Amino acid sequence: MQRSASLTVLLALLGTAPVALAGAPASSATPGPLQKISIVESSNLKLDDGYRTLRLPESPDSPELRQLRDHVLKQVDLLGRADPELIFAALEWVSIQWDHDGLNQPPPGTSSFQILQNVEQGQRYRCVEYGTVVSDLLLSLGYPSRRLGIKSVDAAYGGFGQGHVASEVWSNTLDKWIFIDPQFSMAATHEGRYLSFHEMYQLKREGRFNEIRFTPSPRFVERHKTTPEELEKQYRAFIGHYFGYMEIPYQREGKKASLILPLEGKGQFATFQGLPIDGLLFTDDPRELYFPLNHTQVLFTYNNARPFIDVIREHGITTEQQFLSKRPRFAARPDYTLTFQQGMPWFAHYELRVDGGEWKRVPGDTVPLKLHAGLNTLEVRAVNRAGAAGPINRMKLRYAADP
Template sequence: MKQIKILKSNNKILSERSNFLQIQDNNELIELRNYILEKTDLVKYKDPEIFFKTMEWVNSLWKHDGINNPGNATSLEILQRASRGENFRCVEYAKITRDILVSLGYIARSISIQSENADYGGIGQSHVVAEVWSSKKEKWVFLDPQMNCYAVKDNIPVSYYEIYKSFNEVKFIFSEDTYKNCNNPDYDYRKFIKNYMGYMVVDGVINENNVRLYLHLDGKRQLLAFQAGDLSNAIFTKNVDDIYFNPNATMAMLEYKEKVDFVKIIQENRLKDLKEMEENLDLFSVDPNFKVRFTTNAPNHQYYELKINDRPLIKLETDTYDLSLSEGLHDICVYSINKQGIKGSSTNMKIFYGEIENR
């Protein structure tokens, strides 16, 4: 009897946190993108190199000023003010890096990393960095634009949480200019960043409410103040998956076009009991003809690209595809492409159809 079996798959339910970051293309981002396209050649780089090149460019624009708060200025306005000699905080280094990457089609966020005593430990209890989702690496990647560095473990870029969990195993990567200004940047940076392993904080939206989502690291308490000031709408979690989810995934649902009518088959073949049904199981065997439905949590989704074995790439501007499997192995790959032409995470399935034994 021919069988249909999934031999390997990473197809799974999309994260419920997919809308948390509220990343949507808008006029502000379009204006920023046009500015970046005019002033830089960043778009010639790909994931993940473009992340590091963007960070380096932002780092070069001004000197750190821990006091100057630009208020509600947009990223483009901050860039214009920086071009006239104004300096800004770590907050703005992260914000600009995040917004540039988002404007170019990537998924990025600012991260506030805070000490265990961020409420009443004094001033300087936090540092702001960025993280960006790498569809190529299938993970979040840490960037510190103020310090112009990122981190790797086994030559793979890591997130801030991975730095926290594997502090002694990660390697920090700095620009050449950093080495010109510091004899031992790795030692100095480790000493600096170690101060901010109490909590990591991501701003987002839950049920249409703006929240500050705190992930407990070394910090065990829930806080109601930040540096003696107000701390509103803070939600605390110990669940890493609440912060670290795939925000750029595609899910595939395979629906059979033809349903097996068990009652009709039993009646037509006069099957009397379960034993006879089992002895004639091939009568109930379904053919692998599907209507495949795709859904994605990728922001600004434009279309899907579908690859089946060695066939030409299929561009899908709808969310369905008629799939019929011949005998043999079938490698199926699908992913989202957004409005900026950036590819999302790949969903891959290996399906076998045919006569098999103990496969």
């Protein structure tokens, strides 16, 4: 009774008294069951803008990256592989190009292509250059990647060797950042799942560091004439020293910095091994370093939707009971315009797939769509200028009466 009275008050406030509605036309046919639109499953979540803080080139096809990509693809087939196999093939190739030399630093501005040219002349380089080359190579193929600095708890005034450089790359297939170390051709897994460096730290903090599997690539094992087991043992002892701090390249409003997350290390520092170090920013929130990339979000807009009061007037509704009994005649129909938005560096276009059919390129960022009766599966993804498709945003919607 209270709800019916509320509806009457609403109609009066809108200038439509129940008496005036009494003679409104209404269908004499008995309405069928209410057809409901239900979201059964959805990964359609708000986008994260963290990707804007990544220090990335303007394009994966910049002259320097194109030169690097063309040089490498003449020597190894990467484009014929899918993510994440492409990532590990790039890791393996870079890891066997030279042997480590911790004291040979190239001049500032030396490109990854130039490093590889120098390697062919017998030069060897540091972990920094391994990380730079593999990250640049993956960038040239359309995969956002970043050089990862990891430091001991004694980073500020410890002796030589308090830091190491590896990489992290965003896998669209795995929908996460994964750790790779090109100096040792290593990736890390736990129970079959590839890990980021912070996930490695969390396992170490929980006393489960020995559960992590470190797997070197076959050609790296062959090059160093050893066994995977021996390399894993050596690497576990090595990497365990560098869980003090982690560092990634960062930018905000065009200003470049290094963003540092303390792990086992306590507090902030202003020097590295007692020497100057510029542009440090600190955070205590891992989400500042680990945010999703290349996702899409979908906005649903009903086509031909009518104002509520017009529906009330047309159907002569004065009580909630009438509203509920007549609702099957005017309930929402799944006739939409979909609007797509993305959080993808180097975005090119969207692709849409309906009910498991073929992927179709969407011209622009909107598309009309009507759901059919029963279960509907919608999938949308963004594709970048290098042709790399982002994670799939999958939604299952049902249009049917209650069973």
